[in-house]
Amino acid sequence: MSEVTNIAAYRFAELENLPALRAMIKKTCLTLGLKGTVLLSPEGINLFVAGTRQSVDQLLDLLRPIPGLADLTAKYSRSDRQPFSRMLVKLKKEIIAFGIEGIDPARQTSPKLQPGELKKWLDEGRPVTLLDTRNDYEVKLGSFKGALRVGVDHFREFPNAVRELPDSLKTETVVMFCTGGIRCEKAGPFMEREGFRNVFQLDGGILKYFEECGDAHYDGECFVFDQRVGLDSQLRETxxxxxxxxxxxxxxxxxxxxxxxxxxxxxxxxxxxxxxxxx
Structure with missing residues (x-):
C-alpha cells in the first residue's frame, strides 16, 4: 500500500442536525476510502482518519463550510499502513468525556501557548510546571522532562486529581499538555474554576510540538489511539x-x-x- 496520510482534528462549536451530519460524513468517508473515527456532539467534532492525502483534504474541505468549523485545523502524520480497521461516525454527548457541567470550550478556554514559545521558556530555564493531563498508560511511553503527571486512568478522573494537587501550584505558572490539545480545552477552564491563576495549554499538544520543535525537552515517544500505538518526535511510527x-x-x-x-x-x-x- 502507498503512504497513508493520518489526520487528527477537533473543534468546539455548537453543531445542529447531528443525525443528518453524521450520515453525510459517513457517506463521504466511505466514498473517499477513508478509515478512522469521527465523534460528533452538540459541543463539536473530534476526528482521527487516514487515507490518501487527497481524500483527507477533501473531507476537511467538506467540513469547514459547516457553521462553526471554518477554523478546523488538522495535524498531519504519515504511515506505511492504514492504522484503522474501519470507518466509524458516532454521536456522543461530549466529543471528549469529562462529565463536568458548565465547561464550554467553544466560549472559554485557557490561554494557548505555542510550541516554539514553550521551547523558548524551557531553554531559558523559566520557572514553569509542566502538567501531563493524559492517562497513566499513555504517559509510560514518554513525556516532557520533569513533567508532573496527574495520575489518572481516564480523563473523567481529572477533576478529582486536580483537587489533590498542592495548593502552591495555584499561584505558579502551569503549562498543561495532552496528545493533540483537546483534553486541555476542558482541563484549563476547570483548573481556573478551582483557583489556578496562571494556567496555559500547549497549543496542538505533543503532536504539534513534535512537528515544530522535535524532541527538545521531551523523553520517549507519544502514545496515539490507533494501531500505530506510538509516534516518535519525527511523527514516525515506533x-x-x-x-x-x-x-x-x-x-x-x-x-x-x-x-x-x-x-x-x-x-x-x-x-x-x-x-x-x-x-
Whole structure:
C-alpha cells in the first residue's frame, strides 16, 4: 500500500442536525476510502482518519463550510499502513468525556501557548510546571522532562486529581499538555474554576510540538489511539505494541521481557496475576 496520510482534528462549536451530519460524513468517508473515527456532539467534532492525502483534504474541505468549523485545523502524520480497521461516525454527548457541567470550550478556554514559545521558556530555564493531563498508560511511553503527571486512568478522573494537587501550584505558572490539545480545552477552564491563576495549554499538544520543535525537552515517544500505538518526535511510527490481554503499551525493551508473549499477555499481566494470588 502507498503512504497513508493520518489526520487528527477537533473543534468546539455548537453543531445542529447531528443525525443528518453524521450520515453525510459517513457517506463521504466511505466514498473517499477513508478509515478512522469521527465523534460528533452538540459541543463539536473530534476526528482521527487516514487515507490518501487527497481524500483527507477533501473531507476537511467538506467540513469547514459547516457553521462553526471554518477554523478546523488538522495535524498531519504519515504511515506505511492504514492504522484503522474501519470507518466509524458516532454521536456522543461530549466529543471528549469529562462529565463536568458548565465547561464550554467553544466560549472559554485557557490561554494557548505555542510550541516554539514553550521551547523558548524551557531553554531559558523559566520557572514553569509542566502538567501531563493524559492517562497513566499513555504517559509510560514518554513525556516532557520533569513533567508532573496527574495520575489518572481516564480523563473523567481529572477533576478529582486536580483537587489533590498542592495548593502552591495555584499561584505558579502551569503549562498543561495532552496528545493533540483537546483534553486541555476542558482541563484549563476547570483548573481556573478551582483557583489556578496562571494556567496555559500547549497549543496542538505533543503532536504539534513534535512537528515544530522535535524532541527538545521531551523523553520517549507519544502514545496515539490507533494501531500505530506510538509516534516518535519525527511523527514516525515506533515499534511499541499493545498487550493483547491488558492493552498496556509496551516499548521495545518491555517486549524483551520473558513474560511477554505476543498476542497473549505481558509482564504487566504476570504481575497482576501474581499479586492476585492468595497469601
Amino acid at each position: 515499534r511499541s505494541v499493545l498487550c493483547f490481554a491488558c492493552q498496556m503499551p509496551l516499548t521495545v525493551e518491555e517486549q524483551k521481557d520473558p513474560h511477554y508473549v505476543p498476542d497473549i499477555s505481558c509482564h504487566h499481566c504476570f504481575q497482576k496475576s501474581e499479586a492476585a494470588k492468595p497469601g
